[in-house]
Amino acid sequence: MTEIPVIAIFDVGKTNKKLFLFDEQYRIIFERTARFTETVDEDGAPCENLESLRLSVFDSLREVFSRKDVTIKAINFSTYGASLVYIDEEGRPLTPLYNYLKEYPEELSQQFYSNYGGKTAFSVQTASPVLGSLNSGMQLYRLKYEQPEVFSRMKYALHLPQYMSFLLSGVACSDITSIGCHTNLWDFKQNNYHSWLIKEGVLEKLAPLFSSGEVMPAAFPGNSYAVGTGLHDSSAALIPYLVNFHEPFILISTGTWCISLNPFNDTPLTPEELEADCLCYMSFQGKPVKASRLFAGYEHEQQVKRIAAHFDQHTGRYRGVEYDGSIIRQLKERNKQDTPQPEANKQGMQASVFGQRDLGTFSSDIEAYHQLMLDIANQQYIATSRVLKGARVKRIFVDGGFSKNAIYMNLLAALFPDIEIFAASMAQATAMGAALAIHSSWNSKPMPNDLIELKYYSVTHDATL
Incomplete structure (x- = not known):
């Protein structure tokens, strides 16, 4: 053998x-x-x-x-x-x-x-x-x-x-x-x-x-x-993207935290950015990677429990909710009058917007869930925009849990109409990054260029925000 x-x-x-x-x-x-x-x-x-x-x-x-x-x-x-x-x-x-x-x-x-x-x-x-x-x-x-x-x-x-x-x-x-x-x-x-x-x-x-x-x-x-x-896991997860893509991009790595990483932005952090929970990681090449953090995965988990309890549903029901542009249009119209304003909490993260909303005002749990994703997407826009400067970013890649959320992805495409938005998936990006970092020391084959599977989200007419 x-x-x-x-x-x-x-x-x-x-x-x-x-x-x-x-x-x-x-x-x-x-x-x-x-x-x-x-x-x-x-x-x-x-x-x-x-x-x-x-x-x-x-x-x-x-x-x-x-x-x-x-x-x-x-x-x-x-x-x-x-x-x-x-x-x-x-x-x-x-x-x-x-x-x-x-x-x-x-x-x-x-x-x-x-x-x-x-x-x-x-x-x-x-x-x-x-x-x-x-x-x-x-x-x-x-x-x-x-x-x-x-x-x-x-x-x-x-x-x-x-x-x-x-x-x-x-x-x-x-x-x-x-x-x-x-x-x-x-x-x-x-x-x-x-x-x-x-x-x-x-x-x-x-x-x-x-x-x-x-x-x-x-x-x-x-x-x-x-x-x-050995590598820090956040930096390791960025390596497959740096290896495969050379035009400026942002990676939004989603999980409990949603971290927007811009490896093409080397402008120094300002006191205001630090106050807004921006920081720098370091790439495996020793270059600063400007990043901003949002506690959106945790927020999603907590608010889904609240929606499910209020409407007497199981939390698993919201894993594959389809995007409905007509619901988004109605919510946007309603929100012109009554959108709660996020407040900064002591960690510098923005407080929950959806957590201030009265669930009794929604006609269904699916409508409430669309509002939750609209609030999260708006906060994501603010967080990601903080690290956009410094390079002409042409693409935003989203990996992790929210990359599989059709509502989040469609809303993100609408919020960044001049940037191509992709859901990215690969098996075990962090581990793969650690392997790629020392590719030449163990692998006799050229570096592969098909490691990442991409799904493009275009701006739909009814999603324009």
């Missing part, structure tokens, strides 16, 4: 931990999903079970290496961001993997920002809204002041993708997609680490910075596969 050359990708989300094998045509030939029970840190706060994750990596690899039909040429990783593993000289973790949602001490936050120029100026420099523990650099700062003995014993602080890479290569490294994503570590104006890292003695705790395309040999004798540095 001829062995098929493959790459193994560990794709680690907060809920699901997945392993994929891709062949040289980027077809998935093996997939496994695992879930681990969370543990708690020393304060009783929930956190990832790091030991379960580590053991799972080695157990999974033992299984795939025992297969006779494939040969593993490379391994790479994509994981959620804003999570650090603190290792000692021997590479052992010194603390639990603290949760990025853990509450950040207000006193320590005030101390940091007052020492380094104030929240507004510092956020502009680092392209990072003030997000507490979600700014992973603030976790390092906290460790220094709350656990100085651990800080002194620490050899390196590795973001989670790089820790997983370290497990297989034995090489500690930092990666720009993790360092450059709302961490408070990177000065986007200077295109270098921020000066506070030197002043606080933190820079020496960060491993050398590697390119996202670099690979290292495996640490285990007898195995000749390459190990990638």
